[in-house]
Amino acid sequence: MKTPTLLNYAADQWIAGAGGLADVQSAVSGEVIAATGSQGLDFRAMLEHGRKIGGPALRAMTFHQRAWMLKDLANAIMARKEELYELSYETGATRTDGWIDIEGGAGTLFSFSSKGRRELPNGRVLIDGAMEPLSRGGSFVGQHVYTPLQGVAVHINAFNFPIWGMLEKLGPTLLAGVPAIVKPGSSTGYLTEAAFRIMIEAGVLPPGALQLIMGGVGDLLDHLTLQDVVSFTGSAATAMKLQTHPVIARESVRFVAERDSLNASILGPDSGPDTPEFDLFVKEVAREMTVKAGQKCTAIRRAMAPAAHIDAVEQALRDRLAKVRVGDPREEGVTMGALASHAQRDSVRAAVAELAKSARIVSGDPETSPVAGNGAFMSPILLRSDDPWGNDSVHDVEAFGPVSTIMPYRDLDDAIALANRGMGSLALSLFTFDPAVAEAFVLGAGAYHGRMVIIDRTSARESTGHGSPLPVLVHGGPGRAGGGEEMGGIRGVVHYMQRTALQGSPAVLSSIVGQWLPGAPKVEGELHPFRRRIAELDIGYTLKTASRTITIEDIEHFAHFTGDTFYAHMDEEAARASPIFGGRVAHGYLILSFAAGLFVDAPPGPVLANTGLDNLRFLTPVYPGDSIRVELTVKSKSVRDEEKGEVRWAVQVFNQKDEAVASYELLTMNRP
Ligand code: NAP
Numbered sequence: 291m292k293t294p295t296l297l298n299y300a301a302d303q304w305i306a307g308a309g310g311l312a313d314v315q316s317a318v319s320g321e322v323i324a325a326t327g328s329q330g331l332d333f334r335a336m337l338e339h340g341r342k343i344g345g346p347a348l349r350a351m352t353f354h355q356r357a358w359m360l361k362d363l364a365n366a367i368m369a370r371k372e373e374l375y376e377l378s379y380e381t382g383a384t385r386t387d388g389w390i391d392i393e394g395g396a397g398t399l400f401s402f403s404s405k406g407r408r409e410l411p412n413g414r415v416l417i418d419g420a421m422e423p424l425s426r427g428g429s430f431v432g433q434h435v436y437t438p439l440q441g442v443a444v445h446i447n448a449f450n451f452p453i454w455g456m457l458e459k460l461g462p463t464l465l466a467g468v469p470a471i472v473k474p475g476s477s478t479g480y481l482t483e484a485a486f487r488i489m490i491e492a493g494v495l496p497p498g499a500l501q502l503i504m505g506g507v508g509d510l511l512d513h514l515t516l517q518d519v520v521s522f523t524g525s526a527a528t529a530m531k532l533q534t535h536p537v538i539a540r541e542s543v544r545f546v547a548e549r550d551s552l553n554a555s556i557l558g559p560d561s562g563p564d565t566p567e568f569d570l571f572v573k574e575v576a577r578e579m580t581v582k583a584g585q586k587c588t589a590i591r592r593a594m595a596p597a598a599h600i601d602a603v604e605q606a607l608r609d610r611l612a613k614v615r616v617g618d619p620r621e622e623g624v625t626m627g628a629l630a631s632h633a634q635r636d637s638v639r640a641a642v643a644e645l646a647k648s649a650r651i652v653s654g655d656p657e658t659s660p661v662a663g664n665g666a667f668m669s670p671i672l673l674r675s676d677d678p679w680g681n682d683s684v685h686d687v688e689a690f691g692p693v694s695t696i697m698p699y700r701d702l703d704d705a706i707a708l709a710n711r712g713m714g715s716l717a718l719s720l721f722t723f724d725p726a727v728a729e730a731f732v733l734g735a736g737a738y739h740g741r742m743v744i745i746d747r748t749s750a751r752e753s754t755g756h757g758s759p760l761p762v763l764v765h766g767g768p769g770r771a772g773g774g775e776e777m778g779g780i781r782g783v784v785h786y787m788q789r790t791a792l793q794g795s796p797a798v799l800s801s802i803v804g805q806w807l808p809g810a811p812k813v814e815g816e817l818h819p820f821r822r823r824i825a826e827l828d829i830g831y832t833l834k835t836a837s838r839t840i841t842i843e844d845i846e847h848f849a850h851f852t853g854d855t856f857y858a859h860m861d862e863e864a865a866r867a868s869p870i871f872g873g874r875v876a877h878g879y880l881i882l883s884f885a886a887g888l889f890v891d892a893p894p895g896p897v898l899a900n901t902g903l904d905n906l907r908f909l910t911p912v913y914p915g916d917s918i919r920v921e922l923t924v925k926s927k928s929v930r931d932e933e934k935g936e937v938r939w940a941v942q943v944f945n946q947k948d949e950a951v952a953s954y955e956l957l958t959m960n961r962p
Pocket of ligand 1: 446447448449450473474475476477505506507523524525526527528529531532547548549550551586587688690716771772
């Protein structure tokens with residue numbers, strides 16, 4: 291049978307590399323299963339296509355439209371996931387490993403879709419922080435905003451998660467409105483190509499939004515500009531090569547680097563062999579060594595335990611690792627598959643040899659394959675370093691496979707210092723049931739680690755574990771880990787946007803950001819705003835109510851009715867002695883309730899429900915005899931589906947002297 295050639299996707303066309311194709315082998319059988327290459331692609335034209343066709347089309351969409359598109363892409367992948375699992379086995383991945391890659395990848399898109407619709411406006415500009423008053427009269431203000439970059443995101447990915455690695459970058463990129471060129475790791479790129487093809491065939495992406503390079507990137511980097519982003523995942527050596535590319539330096543091209551990392555896991559000083567934390571620690575170290583055959587950037591490479599317990603840890607880990615069944619990942623009962631390629635196994639063997647110069651192997655044999663045939667199999671390798679301060683390699687050499695080194699520490703400070711000796715990591719886990727140990731670790735080691743997970747008997751069952759990057763949390767780490775940050779919810783989206791400090795009048799800035807800002811015009815109309823559907827509610831549309839006087843009887847009635855008889859409302863003498871009130875005052879909640887009574891329009895209509903309040907502040911006390919009135923202004927609105935949407939109202943309550951008494955944002959669910 292002819293070996294299939296993997297195709298590039300350039301300028302919306304599937305194109306085979308013109309010669310110089312490289313063979314790709316199955317990790318399990320060693321057979322050639324595909325040919326790959328990108329020779330002959332016009333890389334400059336690909337960038338231009340993204341900039342001229344993909345970018346404008348994506349930027350014409352709102353955040354919500356792009357978020358729906360992500361959901362469609364995730365659904366398309368889920369609908370055809372079994373095709374992907376079949377290919378995933380060839381990369382050496384078990385079904386569980388494949389689940390992380392395939393369904394974890396789709397899940398990341400779902401998560402960004404959901405966050406995009408809930409946390410981003412249904413517009414094209416994203417507000418960053420609050421408006422800053424810049425003038426005494428309020429006619430000149432400042433507001434930070436984000437707009438999408440107008441170039442292309444170049445995603446260079448590692449081989450280990452061919453689908454998740456692509457999707458965790460694409461989610462934030464597409465949500466930001468930026469087109470991407472994806473370049474997967476060559477040894478497992480066939481799985482990326484299959485998932486990419488599913489997304490193209492879903493037919494939901496605008497032209498130019500995505501392109502794919504199935505081989506070297508040629509002169510692509512020579513044509514980057516300030517509007518492009520390179521997001522790289524891979525080894526420190528490649529990152530350094532790319533980061534120092536003269537065009538990237540000259541044009542200040544944004545470069546996000548996710549590199550290797552000597553992640554640590556620490557058994558707390560309080561967690562002896564008779565504690566649940568000890569068992570949880572051993573289980574997690576063994577799991578991290580074997581999931582994905584240890585080819586995870588977040589895997590535990592250094593496992594640290596109190597010196598008094600290191601022998602017990604070693605024994606417990608050896609017992610656990612003895613139960614690992616290495617083999618063809620399609621086979622029932624196999625718990626660890628193959629490394630992704632022979633080259634990868636060679637590089638892990640070389641790294642283990644380096645580590646073994648100063649640490650000893652206490653479990654596993656790196657040189658003999660535990661499985662007959664030509665697959666890239668290897669047994670899990672546990673090393674022990676009894677002198678971790680006299681041994682640099684365990685803190686420096688990453689064996690990107692099923693390899694971990696245990697080491698003793700003297701006390702908490704020693705453990706923190708050892709953890710930090712990795713010089714920057716993606717993930718650290720700590721197994722302790724003592725909050726003081728956890729606090730000391732966070733203060734002592736937080737600056738060196740991108741994510742810290744503290745696991746104990748109360749959280750273990752529901753914990754997502756040491757090694758799982760999550761779409762809602764930041765993934766990345768300082769120093770050796772690359773200094774980059776990805777995901778983290780909307781934080782990851784703004785990596786593909788430019789923050790600009792806008793200055794101008796509230797009216798102009800309001801219309802730019804699509805939100806009413808304090809000081810912008812308020813427009814009154816005949817119709818009560820509760821009678822208008824979302825489509826008919828203009829930003830700034832305002833209801834100014836009549837006023838209502840608050841009496842001492844109102845305050846007493848409210849106090850007895852609700853049970854809130856706090857002295858400031860009910861005890862004249864004590865209230866007079868208060869440094870804040872100087873006399874009895876109305877309850878804040880009474881003011882809110884009366885405010886609602888003033889602005890609500892009662893009969894059924896487009897407003898379906900009150901769903902909450904944000905940013906509530908009571909600004910001036912209201913005394914018996916004071917009158918209050920309300921200004922209710924449409925601040926922003928967002929249609930969720932055909933049935934409903936959300937309106938955010940700016941509510942300002944004033945007294946008879948026009949002093950602001952209370953302000954808040956009211957949320958209502960409305961008909962669109
Ligand atoms: P790698 O050899 O550095 O390759 C990473 C990517 O860079 C691949 O797509 C590779 O393509 C590409 N590449 C290599 N040289 C290039 C060049 N001169 N110009 C443009 N692209 C180039 O790393 P890997 O072996 O694939 O991945 C394993 C490493 O990645 C480990 O060290 C691991 O710790 C790290 N990693 C980090 C994270 C993280 O999130 N921090 C996640 C996963 C993996 P080819 O495959 O075609 O050479």
